[in-house]
Structure formats: structure tokens, C-alpha cells
Amino acid sequence: MKKYTFHLFAILGMALFLSSCGDQNGKASSNSGLSSNNAEKVYVAPGEHDEFYAFMSGGYSGNLTVYGLPSGRMFKEIPVFSQFPTSGYGYSEETKPMLNTSFGFVPWDDAHHPDISQTNGELDGRWIFINGNNTPRIARISLSTFETEEIMEVPNSAGNHSSSFVTENTEYVVAGTRFSVPIPQRDMPINEYKGNFRGSLSFISVDPEDGHMDLKFQILMPGFNYDLSHPGRGKSHGWFFFTTYNTEEANSLLEVNASQNDKDFIAAVNWKKIEEYVANGGGTMMPAEYAHNVYDEETHTATSTLKKEVLTIDPTKVPGTVYFLPTPKSPHGVDVDPSGEYIIGNGKLSADLTIHSFDKMVAAIEAKKFDGEAYGIPILKFEDVLAGTVKSGGLGPLHTEFDGEGNAYTTFFISSEVVMWKLGTWEVVDRKPTYYSVGHLMIPGGNSRKPFGKYVVAMNKITKDRYLPTGPELEHSAQIYDISGDKMELIYDFPTHGEPHYAAGIPAELLAPKSKKIYKLSENKHPFAATGPADSKVVREGNEVHIYMSMIRSHFTPDNIEGIKVGDKVYFHVTNQEQDFDVPHGFAMIGANNSELLIMPGQTKSLVWEPKKAGVWPFYCTDFCSALHQEMQGYIRVSPAGSNTELSWSLGE
Amino acid sequence: MKKASILMILGSLCLLGLFQFPLWNIMLGAPQYPEPLGMNIHITGIQGVSEFDLQNIDGLNHYIGMKTIPKADEMWEFNIFPIVIIAMVLLGALLGILGFFGKIDYRFFLGWFLLMSILGIMGMYDFNLWLTDYGSNLDPHAIIKVVNEDGTPMSYKPPLFGYKKLLNFDVSSMPATGAWLMFIGMLLTVIAFFVGRKSKNSVSSEKKHKLVTP
Numbered sequence: 002m003k004k005y006t007f008h009l010f011a012i013l014g015m016a017l018f019l020s021s022c023g024d025q026n027g028k029a030s031s032n033s034g035l036s037s038n039n040a041e042k043v044y045v046a047p048g049e050h051d052e053f054y055a056f057m058s059g060g061y062s063g064n065l066t067v068y069g070l071p072s073g074r075m076f077k078e079i080p081v082f083s084q085f086p087t088s089g090y091g092y093s094e095e096t097k098p099m100l101n102t103s104f105g106f107v108p109w110d111d112a113h114h115p116d117i118s119q120t121n122g123e124l125d126g127r128w129i130f131i132n133g134n135n136t137p138r139i140a141r142i143s144l145s146t147f148e149t150e151e152i153m154e155v156p157n158s159a160g161n162h163s164s165s166f167v168t169e170n171t172e173y174v175v176a177g178t179r180f181s182v183p184i185p186q187r188d189m190p191i192n193e194y195k196g197n198f199r200g201s202l203s204f205i206s207v208d209p210e211d212g213h214m215d216l217k218f219q220i221l222m223p224g225f226n227y228d229l230s231h232p233g234r235g236k237s238h239g240w241f242f243f244t245t246y247n248t249e250e251a252n253s254l255l256e257v258n259a260s261q262n263d264k265d266f267i268a269a270v271n272w273k274k275i276e277e278y279v280a281n282g283g284g285t286m287m288p289a290e291y292a293h294n295v296y297d298e299e300t301h302t303a304t305s306t307l308k309k310e311v312l313t314i315d316p317t318k319v320p321g322t323v324y325f326l327p328t329p330k331s332p333h334g335v336d337v338d339p340s341g342e343y344i345i346g347n348g349k350l351s352a353d354l355t356i357h358s359f360d361k362m363v364a365a366i367e368a369k370k371f372d373g374e375a376y377g378i379p380i381l382k383f384e385d386v387l388a389g390t391v392k393s394g395g396l397g398p399l400h401t402e403f404d405g406e407g408n409a410y411t412t413f414f415i416s417s418e419v420v421m422w423k424l425g426t427w428e429v430v431d432r433k434p435t436y437y438s439v440g441h442l443m444i445p446g447g448n449s450r451k452p453f454g455k456y457v458v459a460m461n462k463i464t465k466d467r468y469l470p471t472g473p474e475l476e477h478s479a480q481i482y483d484i485s486g487d488k489m490e491l492i493y494d495f496p497t498h499g500e501p502h503y504a505a506g507i508p509a510e511l512l513a514p515k516s517k518k519i520y521k522l523s524e525n526k527h528p529f530a531a532t533g534p535a536d537s538k539v540v541r542e543g544n545e546v547h548i549y550m551s552m553i554r555s556h557f558t559p560d561n562i563e564g565i566k567v568g569d570k571v572y573f574h575v576t577n578q579e580q581d582f583d584v585p586h587g588f589a590m591i592g593a594n595n596s597e598l599l600i601m602p603g604q605t606k607s608l609v610w611e612p613k614k615a616g617v618w619p620f621y622c623t624d625f626c627s628a629l630h631q632e633m634q635g636y637i638r639v640s641p642a643g644s645n646t647e648l649s650w651s652l653g654e
Numbered sequence: 655m656k657k658a659s660i661l662m663i664l665g666s667l668c669l670l671g672l673f674q675f676p677l678w679n680i681m682l683g684a685p686q687y688p689e690p691l692g693m694n695i696h697i698t699g700i701q702g703v704s705e706f707d708l709q710n711i712d713g714l715n716h717y718i719g720m721k722t723i724p725k726a727d728e729m730w731e732f733n734i735f736p737i738v739i740i741a742m743v744l745l746g747a748l749l750g751i752l753g754f755f756g757k758i759d760y761r762f763f764l765g766w767f768l769l770m771s772i773l774g775i776m777g778m779y780d781f782n783l784w785l786t787d788y789g790s791n792l793d794p795h796a797i798i799k800v801v802n803e804d805g806t807p808m809s810y811k812p813p814l815f816g817y818k819k820l821l822n823f824d825v826s827s828m829p830a831t832g833a834w835l836m837f838i839g840m841l842l843t844v845i846a847f848f849v850g851r852k853s854k855n856s857v858s859s860e861k862k863h864k865l866v867t868p
Binding site for chain 2: 519553554579580581582627628629
């Protein structure tokens with residue numbers, strides 16, 4: 002009977018719903034028409050490919066994730082600053098040096114702002130850079146292997162946040178410090194911050210051939226917080242712009258004490274001039290300690306070198322290189338439009354956006370129209386450099402990207418929306434809510450001279466009810482807006498891994514064709530590689546045992562090993578013999594105190610195992626590689642310490 | 655006859671394409687191989703369509719106990735075929751030249767074509783024998799043993815020509831560029847024969863005409 006009533010109510014409800022539809026005179030039906038249209042916009046049919054790659058920073062995951070747009074499908078997590086047991090990154094002998102720093106092994110970081118290499122201000126898809134915020138580092142990731150190839154520690158920096166943005170021809174990847182610190186570091190009272198701490202802006206050159214990074218010079222600035230940065234482009238190429246906050250130089254309760262000045266600064270740095278100064282022998286070499294870690298694709302091995310000095314620049318000694326542009330309300334992001342004329346200051350405690358004009362800035366500098374100075378650095382007059390103000394009506398602007406068609410898109414954290422406005426007229430064209438509290442946003446190529454203005458991706462800080470709940474901890478949420486029309490249209494939500502601070506997008510056609518499929522065995526120069534089963538062997542050196550092991554569907558060579566003793570340090574050097582796309586093999590050893598290895602075709606990786614108990618212990622392949630995957634296993638006989646079991650190895654005997 | 659002789663020379667020279675282009679192509683596609691694996695059979699040996707295709711085909715074939723794809727020095731054919739082709743090119747060109755200077759008759763051209771056809775059929779027969787051996791002479795310790803309904807072991811012989819489904823693989827076997835050039839060349843020699851015959855007929859009718867008119 003109860004059931005029956007329920008049905009009755011359901012039918013009544015349906016009737017009500019239907020009639021209300023009718024009442025709206027087809028409004029509802031036009032809505033549903035729209036949403037099905039949106040479904041088509043993000044639908045990438047099975048087997049079809051996305052139009053864009055999106056590289057989302059992982060924030061506190063320390064890594065970089067690769068997504069497709071518009072589908073929002075995740076393709077890969079690229080380990081960068083964090084150990085990654087999935088592949089063995091940071092656990093294998095080859096990759097441990099990647100996470101070396103002057104503080105020793107640091108297996109985690111807070112990865113913030115990915116930026117794709119550029120040529121003539123356009124995305125060229127060679128590399129992507131990302132900064133580690135906590136223990137200041139810059140990483141370079143290959144966009145043919147999608148693996149981290151290089152990590153450069155940044156000395157004299159703390160909270161490496163105004164990073165890692167590239168100049169127009171990837172001459173430099175730039176890293177600025179968020180926290181000012183004593184330079185060089187020393188033991189001193191914290192409350193003597195003001196006037197004593199300094200902030201460093203680091204210019205790291207990038208070799209156009211192999212991408213190798215070199216810390217060329219550091220500009221030692223007053224002790225403000227350098228929050229974000231962007232290069233000039235086009236006519237402003239040669240300049241770099243950094244936002245500052247805490248020009249109050251507070252060292253405690255910054256929440257209040259760093260929010261007192263009505264205006265902070267955007268620092269405009271003429272790096273071309275400083276480069277010249279350096280080329281002519283300028284600057285002071287200062288002792289420093291920082292690690293430079295390079296992964297070699299042919300040896301499949303990283304090496305870490307500790308560097309001992311850094312060239313520092315006192316900007317007051319090089320007149321005409323650094324100026325301050327007053328910008329209201331603790332600006333967060335600083336973004337330069339594709340033409341290079343407009344420098345947008347996103348005053349995060351304000352309702353408005355402040356836009357500076359590059360031409361006006363140059364004119365004011367030439368006319369020497371200064372409004373005083375800060376620590377010897379000339380301050381330009383706000384009115385002299387101002388191009389316009391966007392009166393948005395929103396609150397808390399953070400970041401701006403461009404569509405290449407004269408429009409800019411700014412995120413507003415506090416009012417939780419994306420605002421679309423016109424460059425030059427400063428009028429607001431459209432605004433759409435975000436769910437919830439958007440941080441960064443990304444248009445593929447949206448911080449270059451050539452944006453691909455089809456989608457905006459908003460990266461939201463708060464998720465709440467957007468997805469099925471998963472307890473207190475939720476993934477963050479991204480949203481895609483279609484901007485191909487006159488207005489923005491929210492078309493899709495998708496969860497993102499870690500906490501994406503910024504992302505970089507690029508048309509798939511620029512990357513997909515050169516994505517590597519395998520590593521060639523013939524090019525494998527790993528010193529412990531077994532490039533054929535005949536190279537397989539076991540070598541004892543004291544209590545170290547090196548196992549040169551090869552793997553192919555579906556066996557290890559060797560797969561029976563005897564003569565290992567408790568107390569030995571066993572190195573498995575495992576080479577995947579496959580030369581076929583997408584045939585990795587895994588390697589897992591019972592009781593290993595690190596991780597597995599996931600080895601790509603043609604690659605060699607090494608895992609250390611220190612057997613603690615006598616017995617016969619199995620190892621196996623962790624990747625379901627073939628129909629005979631379950632048979633892909635082996636045994637190691639471990640004898641008590643001091644026993645004289647002969648070292649032997651075999652396959653198929 | 656001069657025109658016919660030039661066609662004859664050109665036709666036989668077309669065979670030289672076999673030294674540059676593959677004679678036959680076998681492609682193996684499967685759900686796991688959206689980009690199919692393939693082998694190109696040249697008269698001098700077997701090559702992979704992509705760099706590691708042969709290695710990957712061998713890797714798959716080891717499950718069903720097939721022998722590895724033979725290297726050039728493991729089959730006498732790859733030594734003999736180039737000699738036979740060169741000989742036929744030289745013979746064809748020689749016939750053409752002799753025809754050009756009126757030393758021989760157009761019927762020699764057809765003779766060359768028939769000889770080439772016989773050699774071609776012998777080559778196909780030999781190729782088929784190899785395919786049969788390759789596909790059915792299996793390692794008794796093979797990992798995967800598939801039997802037909804009557805209990806006999808399944809043969810993995812690729813088709814000599816056309817398409818066949820072998821377990822999860824779609825196998826196609828087709829003549830490749832070198833073979834098409836050879837067919838064109840052989841066709842040219844047949845045309846040479848007919849052109850030669852036509853010109854002979856017209857010459858003789860002209861002669862008859864001349865004989866009649868005075």
C-alpha cells in the first residue's frame with residue numbers, strides 16, 4: 002500500500018513538473034537544448050583525441066598533471082619534485098639525484114606555475130618549466146618524453162613563487178622570491194627584517210640546443226615579497242615585471258601588517274640592460290650553495306652537482322634597469338597582454354584592475370618623472386604610467402589571461418567569478434560565476450603573443466558540493482568556459498589532482514607528433530644496462546651485488562639467483578628489452594624498502610634491496626604486460642651472513 | 655619495330671625497381687596494434703615497415719612457437735632472386751636492342767614475357783612453400799597451442815594474397831611497389847610484342863602494296 006502511494010505522488014510530481022514546463026512557454030526546452038549543445042562541445046568520442054594538452058601544476062603534490070581539453074581527461078602525472086612510487090622516480094638509483102638540494106634529499110615540493118618554452122613569443126612545445134615553491138627549485142620537463150630532465154635549485158630565495166616564467170625566446174626562465182631573507186643567510190633577530198632582508202630575482206638561462214639551465218645572475222632587491230611575474234613581449238621584450246606586496250616590510254602578522262600601504266609596486270626590470278652589464282664583467286660573485294641536477298636520456302641517469310657561487314647584481318649600481326610602478330592593493334598576478342603594451346596589476350584586495358602602459362612607462366622614465374625612490378630604486382608616478390582601470394564590480398582579482406582577440410579574462414577570488422573585459426576600453430563584457438573561489442585561469446597560449454582563445458579553464462580553490470563527496474578531503478575543481486562566442490559559457494567541470502596553481506595549454510598538434518614512443522636500446526648508455534639477455538650477469542663486489550637483469554615478454558633474465566647473503570646490498574639494474582610502444586614492465590621485490598620500478602621499453606632502472614632474512618624470495622613484473630604476465634617472476638635465494646653458497650644465476654635450467 | 659623495341663627495353667628496366675622497392679607487403683593489425691606491424695619482402699631480404707616491426711613480430715610469434723623471421727643470409731632465395739632479376743633485365747634489354755636493329759623478331763619479346771611469367775610463378779610457389787612452413791612448422795613447446803576442430807594444430811600461415819584473420823590479428827598480404835613496377839614492366843613487354851607484330855604486319859602489307867603498284 003505504501004509503495005502504491007509513493008507511485009501516486011511520483012505521478013503527481015511528474016504532472017506538476019510537466020505543467021510547469023508548459024507554463025514557461027518553452028523556456029525550459031531551450032535550456033535543455035543549450036545544455037545538450039554544451040555536452041557536444043566537451044564530448045570527445047571514444048578513440049578520438051582532444052584538441053589541446055593542458056599541463057596543470059600539482060601544487061602540494063609536487064608534480065605536474067597532463068590533461069586533455071575540452072574533455073578534462075587526465076593522461077599522465079609527471080613526477081617533478083616529489084617521489085613517485087608508481088614509476089620509482091626519486092626511489093631508483095638513477096633518479097634520487099634529481100631531488101638533491103643544498104639541504105640534502107628533499108623528496109617533496111609545492112609545484113606552482115608551469116610555463117611552456119617560447120620562440121618569438123609563441124609556444125614552441127620544446128619544454129615546460131615549473132617552480133618548486135618551498136625549497137626553491139626550477140624544473141625543466143621534456144615535451145617529447147614528458148619526463149623531468151633537469152632541476153636547478155635557486156639560492157638566496159625562499160618561497161620561490163614569482164616563477165617560472167620564460168622570456169619571449171626562452172632566453173631565461175625567471176624565478177623570484179616571495180619571502181625576503183637575509184642574503185647571505187645569517188643568524189640575526191627576525192624583527193630586524195626591515196632594511197636588512199632582501200629579495201632575489203633570478204635569471205636562469207636556457208640553452209637553446211639542449212635546454213640546460215644555468216643561473217646567470219640574481220638581482221638583489223629590497224626586502225619586499227615578490228609575488229608573481231611575467232615577461233614583456235613584443236615591444237616590451239627585454240623587460241620583466243614582478244608584483245610586490247609587503248612593501249611595509251612587516252615580519253609578523255602580515256595579514257594585517259602587510260596590507261597597510263594603499264599601493265605596493267610592480268617592479269619593472271630591464272633584464273637586457275643587466276645582461277649587457279653582466280657581459281661587461283658587472284656584478285659581484287657571492288658564495289652560495291645550490292644543487293644542479295641533470296637527467297641524461299641516454300644513460301637514463303641523473304647527476305647532481307653542488308654549485309658554489311652566484312653572480313649578484315645590486316640594481317642601484319646599474320642605473321636605468323629597475324623601476325617601481327605603484328599599483329594598488331597588494332597586487333597578486335601581473336600579466337602582459339599579447340601586444341606587450343599593457344601590464345595588468347591584479348590588486349587582490351581591490352575591486353578594480355590597474356592597467357599600466359608600457360609606452361607611458363618608457364616616456365616617464367625618459368622624462369625622469371619620478372615620485373621619490375625606495376632603497377635607491379626610482380618610483381614612477383602612478384598617474385604617469387596608468388593606462389586605465391577596469392571597474393569590474395567584482396572583488397579580489399588575481400590573474401588575467403588573453404584570447405588574442407582584444408579580450409582579457411580575470412579571475413576574482415573573493416566574488417568567485419571570471420570577468421571578461423576589453424583591452425583599451427576597459428569595459429566589462431561578461432562575467433560568469435565559478436564554483437568556487439577561482440585562483441588561476443588558463444587559455445592555451447594565453448600568456449604568449451599568440452593565444453588560442455577557444456577555452457578558458459578556471460582552477461578553483463574550493464570544491465564543496467561539485468562532485469560526489471569523498472570525506473573531508475576533496476580534489477580541487479576546474480571548469481571550462483567556451484569563449485569562442487561573444488560571451489563566456491560554462492560547459493564543463495572536472496576534478497584536478499593536487500592543487501593546480503596555474504596551468505599551460507598548447508594545441509595537441511604541436512606536441513602529439515613528437516611524443517616519444519620508446520627509448521632505443523641501441524642508444525642506451527646506462528653503465529649497468531643489459532641490452533641483451535647475453536649481457537645478463539651477477540657481479541659481487543664485497544657485500545655489494547650488482548644484478549644486470551633484462552626483461553622481455555614474459556620473463557626476466559636471470560630469474561633464479563643464488564649466493565645472496567643477509568647483509569648484502571643488492572642492486573637490481575633492470576633493462577626492458579622491448580622496442581614496442583606502450584609495453585612497459587614493472588619490477589617489484591618483496592620487502593624492498595623503497596618502491597617498484599616501472600621501466601619503459603629500452604630503459605634501464607636500478608633498485609636497491611637489502612635482504613634481511615634468509616630464505617627464497619620472489620620478485621615479479623607489476624605491469625600486466627602480456628598473456629604470460631602472471632608467469633613473469635623469479636626467485637632469489639638468500640643465505641645467512643657468512644655462508645658460502647656459490648653465486649649463480651640462470652634462466653630456464 | 656623500333657617503338658616496340660624501346661617498349662621492350664623500358665619494360666625490362668622496370669624490373670630494376672625491385673632493388674629499391676619491396677616485392678610484397680604483409681601487414682598485421684590487431685586491437686592492441688592500431689598501428690599495424692608490417693614486413694616488406696624485398697628480393698634481397700625481409701625488412702620491417704617500421705624500425706622495430708620484425709623484432710616485435712618475432713616477439714609475438716614466440717608465444718605460438720613460430721620461427722623467427724629469416725635474415726637475408728638464412729634463405730637462398732635472397733641470393734638467387736637478385737641474380738635472376740638482373741639476368742632477366744639484361745636479357746630483356748638485349749632482346750630490345752637486337753630488335754631495334756632488326757636482328758630479331760618481335761616474337762622474342764613474348765618469349766621473354768613467358769619466361770618471366772614462369773619464373774614469377776615459380777617464385778610465388780616458393781614463397782608459398784615458405785609461408786606454409788613458417789606458419790605451420792611450430793615449436794612443440796610453444797606457449798600457446800591452438801588446434802582446429804579436428805584436433806590438428808592451427809596454421810598461422812599468412813595469406814599468399816589478400817586478407818585472413820589469424821587469432822586476434824587481421825593479416826593482409828599484397829604485392830608492393832616493386833611488384834607493381836614489375837607487372838607494369840611485364841605489361842610493357844606484352845605491348846611491345848603487339849606493337850612489334852602490328853608494325854611487322856603494316857610493313858609487310860606496305861611491301862605487298864609496293865609489289866602490286868608498279
